[in-house]
Amino acid sequence: MEMALVTGVSKGLGYEISKLLIEQGIEVIGLSRNTNERLQNLITQSEGRFSHYPVDLINVEEIEAIIKEVSKQIVERKPQKLYVINNAGMVEPIERLGYLDNSAIQRAVQLNLLAPMLMNNTLLKELRDEELEVIIVNVTSGAAERPIHGWSVYNATKAAINMHTKVAGLEQERIDSAHRIVAFSPGIMDTEMQGTIRGAEKEAFIELDKFQDFKTSGALRQPVQVAKALVDLVLNKRLINGHVYDVNELI
Template sequence: MQAIVTGHSRGLGAAIAAELLARDIRVLGIARQGNAALAAAYPALLQEAGLDLADTASLRNWLDGGQLGDFLAGDGGPLLLINNAGVLGPMAALEAQDAGEIAAAMAINVSAPLLFSAALARRHAGELRILHVSSGAARHPYPGWSIYGASKAALDHHARCVAADGRAKLRICALAPGVIDTDMQTTIRASDAADFPLKDKFVALKAEGRLSTPQGAARAAVDYLLSEKFGSQPVADLRELG
């Protein structure tokens, strides 16, 4: 068994990669920057690729290239794809959103996961499990988060449609992991309340100790990913799996 994790350099992605490596699963980590701590701890299990997922043309070339093929050739067993990399994008009302930030957010949050998923379904003949890291913002409207919410909703519906294809060797789930204490939460708390009117809610979650740790969320997500239940529902919330 082996896994591909996007955004493995920090936050939830780093915690998921660490959890997989600790279970002796080979990982190919995809991020603009490497994860020096994991590379030092697991030199035989971790491979890394430096990619900017906002650069769709470069990503398409890489997906057809040799590094991915070499990694896939190393093990014909089950393959895990964790589409974790994501950005908040512009946090603002529609008229204040920057065009460049919109394009980058959609490339990272939507185009990259869909490209990875299609490429691996095409190139890997064995069992494939795809986990899209989704969000409650995909299922509930938040003012100022139209881009982030729309991008995560796209992953939810992608999972539903892929599941409807009924491929025997493919399982997929768009999983909302809950509110996790990561750099993204720091960004939210530092935002302008005029751009994100619900800022105080997230400030309170931190102050009251109600944020999940990346390690705890990663452990639960990987447990689910490896379980027989994975893929039984294409859209799920980690806090409701029990």
């Protein structure tokens, strides 16, 4: 039996990943701040293979407690393999340095960087004595690799997640662990995040026209297509610890 823990499951990529994993017979524990009709339907239709914990991962004080609770559920179920998909994230604030709101910077760093780092650390600590393979996927972005005007916070958090992944993967290799820790860059998708980007102010984000054209030209992939690539990667490929996988190399 296999299980998965997925964050940001109420919409977009997180929802589609959860749905696909359930269809593969994997029990999924979903974390998200909100619930909605689609999520409720998924719970009902999963026949017990999907459970949901409401949690706001921006409030990092909540993370250790919720992950310890989830870990107890995992230990009780005794899966042979656990997939962890750190998908929750935010592109905001989109603004130039010197115009940013400090509290917005803090929220983004907490969700994009601190939340997955705390989750990964707590999970490996709580499951240290269990005989199971843990596969952690940190969802990153191409923004980790190139500077984008107005995205100093998002760029920085995703670059940090990439380095967290590389170091954590190195550590697992050093002890010849069965665990795998990788990152996955999903590319540009037709999600609410892209809507937020298109709603930015031109002065704050000089690439606005380019991102608006992604929508009008049909360049945005659907989340289900990207989810299929990620699920196929973790279920069917031999993962390289610390590697950053790009969806464009998988589709």
